[in-house]
Amino acid sequence: MTRGRFISLEGIEGVGKSTQTEFIKQVLQTSGVENIVVTREPGGTPIAESIRHVLLSHHDEPMMLDTELLLLFAGRAQHIQNLILPALDRGDWVLCDRFVDASYAYQGAGRGVPNDLIEILDKWICKNCQPDLTLLFDAPVQQALSRITHRVADRIESETEMFFWRVRDAYMARATYYPKRFRVVDASVSPEAVQTQLQKILSDFLKGCA
Secondary structure (H helix, E strand, C coil): CCCCCEEEEECCCCCCHHHHHHHHHHHHHHCCCCCEEEEECCCCCHHHHHHHHHHHCCCCCCCCHHHHHHHHHHHHHHHHHHHHHHHHHHCCEEEEECCHHHHHHHHHHHCCCCHHHHHHHHHHHHCCCCCCEEEEEECCHHHHHHCCCCCCCCCCCCCCHHHHHHHHHHHHHHHHHCCCCEEEEECCCCHHHHHHHHHHHHHHHHHHHC
């Protein structure tokens, strides 16, 4: 059986990842990909979703940086072993809203956690489970954040604008460092223009999978 493909979606809040997920799924299905698992991080399994709730909720007690990082990788361990790897082994394709790149961007650049600590957890928990394609949705921070003012901000969304500038810069740096895996999507334009970009990127990726 042919192993499935793993596609991750990355970017700061408000860039439209969730909005475009269904479109990406439709493009893949139209191209002949039958079984697609749509998931997210933090979350993806019952235990990981419980961890997500703890991570994103506001608490009276400050959450320590080490606690946040370890909780993220604890949820990721559940997600990888109980959902992602079984799906890929079945030949399914996995479409995941955020994966380990988010930890380098948010906890690394955003929070200031040393990258070598994240790398230790990455190698331990993720091992060889890495996306085949990462779609990085990019838009100016102020524009992206203006799109989420209609909802109650969770603990991460409540961070400062400067925090998200650091996260965005880290994402772009990783896209430069891993050019074979990353494809940057200009998310500052209309949803239709974003879909035109996605159509081309996915078409090229599918040709390479043939």
